[in-house]
Amino acid sequence: MNQTSYYTHSAFIQYLQLVFVPCLALLGICGNIICAIVFNTKPLRRHCSSSFLSLLAVSDVLFSLDLLPGWINSCFVRSSYSGADLICKIQNYISFVASFLHIWMVLAFTAERFFAVNFPLKHMSKCTPRISHIIILIIMIPVIVFYIYPSFFASEVDLYGQCREKKSHVHYLNHINIVDTIMTMFLPFIFVSIVNILIIKKLFYSNTFRQHVFENGSSYQCRRTSYWTPYHKQSLKKVETNRPLVEKSTAPIHRKQHGSDSTGQHILAELRLTKMLLAISLTCLSLNFPSYYVRLIVFYQQTQDNFKQTQKYSTFALYRDVLLHYMSYLSYSINIFIYILCGANFRRALKRIFFRKKTNFQ
DSSP states (O other), X not given: OHHHHHHHHOHHHHHIIIIIHHHHHHHHHHHHHHHHHHHTSHHHHTSHHHHHHHHHHHHHHHHHHHHHHHHHHHHTOTXXXXXXXXHHHHHHHHHHHHHHHHHHHHHHHHHXXXXXXXXXXXXXXXXXXXXXXXXXXXXXXXXXXXXXXXXXXXXXXXXXXXXXEOGGGXXXXXXXXXXXXXXXXXXXHHHHHHHHHHXXXXXXXXXXXXXXXXXXXXXXXXXXXXXXXXXXHHHHHHHHHHSXXXXXXXXXXXXXXXXXXXXXHHXXXXXXXXXXXXXXXXXXXXXXXXXXXXXXXXXXXXXXXXXXXXXXXXXXXXXXXXXXXXXHHGGGTOHHHHHHHHOHHHHHHXXXXXXXXXXXXX
């Protein structure tokens, strides 16, 4: 094919395959393993969204591992799939399932955030880790079944040792490609975009948000007034027990003030979590949408006139497809940086893990 000849003669694409792909895979494997460990720690495990973020990290680890066989085949051993038909099928299956779970976990925690912001009381009572596990099973079971056919029955290793689809199944795979593109990109993109707008609107137009953020002048001031630790609570309890009866009469006033401070702390915690999840969802959509859009355009052109499309395939089209394809791989590797930058609870849990290990070694 013309595309494979471009791949072999383009030094830029060969450099991307040789350097960029393994670095991205290594970052994705190490970073997402750390994320999965952090989200399964005791302080974060009780949050409903942690189950979705933990599965997101696991699926990203599998997708990053799935990049390595293709990298070895394209850079070192051109016919590495020869005699390894099962590896080809498993690689396709992991790629399909991991990419689907990636975008649907983003959709799941975005819906959870919408529920938390609009119905906080119901969210506290109904959004439990058990409910999130049920939602995960509802999403995973159809996906595991749906991608069995294109992975294990419609793929093969050709005469050149390349993993590709069977020619006799191309017609059915085209329909599956349409369903996959709609379910993994366009529906989640529309849903997540609308829900994120509604979340931001609800936050900025709520009375409690304006009272505890805008009236205090800065987020630093809010954080300072709501800085309560277990040590401070214990010391306050001791002071109250030793306090005279006259001073105890003013306790309801202090409790009321503490209630307003805890409300501000809850709002800030929800705001930080929403900000982090908003950054994750927008990053995922912005990195994946261009490649899916090009993929849909190419598929539409091929269905219109397959012969002319093969003649028109140019060097520019190849560079465009490869760059957008590799750009979409970034969304599977860079989440750990977003968690560190935007997630205060994530940073605390990460420090707790490393400091605990240091003290154990000492």
